[in-house]
Amino acid sequence: MKSAQIAILGGLAAATFGVTLALADAGPAPGANQVWDDPALRSAAEARGAQVYGEHCASCHGADLKGVAGAHAPDLTDDYWLLGGEDLDTFQIHPSDVETTVRFGVRSGHAKERELSSMPAWSAIAAKSDGLSGTDMDDVIEYVLHLSGQQADLTAALRGKHLFGGKATCFDCHASDAKGDSSIGAPDLTRPATWVYGSDRAAIRASVVEGRAAAMPAFADRLSDREIADVSIYVLARAGGRDF
Numbered sequence: 001m002k003s004a005q006i007a008i009l010g011g012l013a014a015a016t017f018g019v020t021l022a023l024a025d026a027g028p029a030p031g032a033n034q035v036w037d038d039p040a041l042r043s044a045a046e047a048r049g050a051q052v053y054g055e056h057c058a059s060c061h062g063a064d065l066k067g068v069a070g071a072h073a074p075d076l077t078d079d080y081w082l083l084g085g086e087d088l089d090t091f092q093i094h095p096s097d098v099e100t101t102v103r104f105g106v107r108s109g110h111a112k113e114r115e116l117s118s119m120p121a122w123s124a125i126a127a128k129s130d131g132l133s134g135t136d137m138d139d140v141i142e143y144v145l146h147l148s149g150q151q152a153d154l155t156a157a158l159r160g161k162h163l164f165g166g167k168a169t170c171f172d173c174h175a176s177d178a179k180g181d182s183s184i185g186a187p188d189l190t191r192p193a194t195w196v197y198g199s200d201r202a203a204i205r206a207s208v209v210e211g212r213a214a215a216m217p218a219f220a221d222r223l224s225d226r227e228i229a230d231v232s233i234y235v236l237a238r239a240g241g242r243d244f
């Protein structure tokens with residue numbers, strides 16, 4: 001056999017072997033949703049997931065999963081999901097939904113990240129003719145304070161309400177009832193406890209004026225499939241408001 005042929009055969013063998021290895025890796029391991037449904041597998045996954053969480057997630061989401069101040073990462077123990085799942089019948093979040101977030105991140109720049117919207121910077125838009133004036137912004141901020149159950153100037157808030165559902169187009173992303181749209185990552189503006197930037201007047205002003213786009217890195221290249229499944233199960237098991 002000529003050496004070129006040997007090299008090709010060798011290459012083929014390596015390629016085939018590589019594929020076999022890859023298959024064995026992805027192998028018959030059950031997916032996160034299946035693991036979730038099996039009590040023994042699930043508790044083992046949670047134990048491993050706790051460690052992954054501590055190493056890769058706690059810096060932003062906190063050792064108690066309630067979010068670190070300044071990291072703008074959501075509380076993972078409440079019953080509110082800023083990013084919705086794929087189950088449009090029940091709106092329940094499954095382990096596979098958490099896996100998607102962990103694998104591809106949030107506004108991470110990963111090719112497969114979900115298409116979320118971001119909060120526009122209204123100061124930039126104000127420069128355009130159809131933007132909001134300074135008073136418009138004041139009014140819309142009062143309305144958000146009112147919506148979120150806080151003290152507000154009600155006359156200004158009423159003007160803000162019209163802006164919210166009209167010229168300011170807030171309704172476009174946050175919905176007319178202001179309860180948000182989890183398919184694009186737009187928060188519920190009636191539940192300030194779930195917000196990631198703070199809820200006082202100054203924080204709301206900064207959100208409206210400067211815009212917001214919190215990011216979480218994609219873990220696809222940093223964690224194995226099993227680690228991603230484990231940490232997703234660990235996190236979901238600690239979320240509130242789920243019918244377990």
Ligand code: HEC
Pocket residue numbers: 052053056057058059060061071072073074075076080081082083084098101102106185196214215216217219231232235
């Ligand atoms: C660099 C900071 C950072 C790290 C590290 C990080 N996250 Fe996040 N995470 C965020 C931010 C920011 C968001 C989205 C906030 C937003 O959209 O406003 C988020 C969102 C999420 C969500 C969606 C929550 C919801 O309410 O829908 C989950 C689940 C999540 N992260 C889990 C994890 C897990 C598990 C890890 C570790 C593997 C992790 N995160 C690591 C910052 C981080």
Ligand code: HEC
Pocket residue numbers: 116117118119120122140141144164168169170171172173174184185186187189194195196197198204207208212213214215
């Ligand atoms: C193009 C879609 C879009 C429009 C229009 C929009 N928002 Fe947002 N808004 C978002 C998204 C997405 C976030 C979450 C950003 C993040 O988590 O980093 C957000 C975040 C916010 C927050 C911060 C909440 C928190 O977690 O702290 C406030 C307050 C807010 N928006 C108010 C408004 C108001 C008032 C208007 C109208 C003037 C408006 N938004 C228009 C998409 C939008």
